[in-house]
């Protein structure tokens with residue numbers, strides 16, 4: 001084995017629990033996957049057409065490091081219109097390779113070795129890893145089902161030390177579907193001000209909320225100038241394969257992100273930038289159609305899981321349900337493994353998402369309605385046998 005060549009920072013990362021399940025599921029026939037964290041919809045037609053036109057017209061070159069100004073302008077207008085928060089497109093927005101790169105840039109540009117980042121969990125699997133790769137220390141605050149998977153601001157406050165540099169929020173949340181309340185977010189704002197912290201707010205599911213209002217963190221009083229807002233096109237516009245996202249923040253912080261981006265990827269895919277501009281300008285009806293379909297599936301899956309006897313919080317955003325499987329007497333890992341082997345349904349064990357995820361599994365409803373019906377039937381059989 002030549003593991004000794006791998007740096008200790010990388011060797012210390014645990015492999016993503018999601019990948020492991022995909023790999024097993026890929027070897028089996030007839031699997032219904034509720035494991036996937038991406039829309040099952042193809043990218044809406046006008047966006048695809050804009051991409052094709054872009055390539056045909058010779059847009060096959062780099063763009064400026066921060067991205068096409070046209071897209072940054074469209075994003076600035078979009079954020080102003082939706083949330084009333086304003087960014088200067090020339091110095092306060094950067095176009096990235098997915099929301100993933102925005103996370104990487106934020107961690108790399110902001111963290112010194114040993115800096116602590118407070119993260120309410122369960123959360124997207126990359127948060128802790130990005131902090132560790134940048135030399136920082138993730139400090140997890142578990143969110144609980146009894147509290148609608150919102151965080152308890154008192155627990156965040158208790159975790160703040162002289163080494164705390166940032167608070168990393170991911171709402172609407174993957175994997176729980178929680179949407180943080182305005183009151184909790186205002187408490188974070190107060191703490192950020194009192195302790196001079198930066199807030200990293202990953203709002204990639206901002207448009208996918210159901211009968212609920214998403215609060216854009218930098219729109220809270222005083223927060224624009226200490227927040228890096230991260231977002232993307234993968235989820236809201238079904239554009240995962242285009243690899244396109246963004247970060248927005250005050251110019252003095254943004255310039256650090258641009259510097260890292262400059263030396264790592266230079267510029268995001270040009271074709272995707274043109275397609276994303278079209279998405280912002282003309283794809284709203286498609287977003288609403290997809291949202292309506294997710295909502296239909298959300299109702300089906302939440303009702304179905306609760307009827308099976310797996311207590312499930314009604315998600316308010318994103319496209320995941322997060323049933324409590326510990327009530328069956330199995331831990332989440334065993335539950336997911338056996339469900340896959342015995343009934344060919346793939347879900348992701350909650351412990352992959354950090355503290356607070358143990359005892360739950362993530363079921364994505366970015367899967368066709370009739371497939372969810374079959375998956376629920378199989379899960380019912382499985383749970384009844386236990």
Ligand SMILES: Cc1ncc(COP(=O)(O)O)c(C=O)c1O
Nearest residue numbers: 037098099100124174232234245
């Ligand atoms: C909460 C969250 N943030 C960021 C991402 C990254 O998405 P992308 O890099 O495709 O924009 C994901 C993807 O699953 C996610 O769930």
